[in-house]
Amino acid sequence: MPALSNKPYRIGRSKTGLGLFATQPIKKGSKIIRYFGPMLDCNKKKDDAVENKYLFQISKRWTVDGSVRKNVARYINHACKPNAESDVNVKKRKIIIRAIKDIEPGDEINYDYGTDYFKEYLKPIGCKCDSCEKKRKKKAAEARAEKALLKQKAERKAQKQAEKYAGKGKAKKADKARAAKTSKAGGKTAKATKSKAKTTSVKAKKPEARKPKAKKPKAAA
Incomplete structure (x- = not known):
């Protein structure tokens, strides 16, 4: 696999604090940087008691404590869909970070930290890698x-x-209007009937004209 002749990276500001960014094109398969630090023996209580976010387990026994300042690889952030990976040589106890995609200048270099680290440190606060951010934005949208x-x-x-x-209200108003119109018409009819009945009654009460009585002839003298 090709190895880069000079340092193709720089430390820069990332979403989660500091990160490692490419300063030149990095071809797929290229060695980018070595992850190193004091070797901890998990069989020793004092070594097993060490706790920090930069512990990189090589085997059940050996773990690299990458918290030392000279270990620039510790600035590489996690990504669920990374552009690099950790290549572990158990026998030599070495960890090399290699590109698994072509990386362009300005791109942040990242690799998958693994399930255990994700569950312990990233899941509780939410992963902030580009892939997870896109998923969250999609869900929010x-x-x-x-x-x-x-x-x-x-x-x-x-x-x-x-x-x-509104339709029911109009229907009710129409019904009321029709009812009122019918009532008014009925009132007029009743009034006319009453008036007619009154006229007939008056006519019935009017006395008939009396005939003049015939005068008796006077007796002859």
């Missing part, structure tokens, strides 16, 4: 879209109900 859709459905339902009630 889908949630917003779902919320907007539900809101639109609720608004349409409310509008239909309002139109339904």
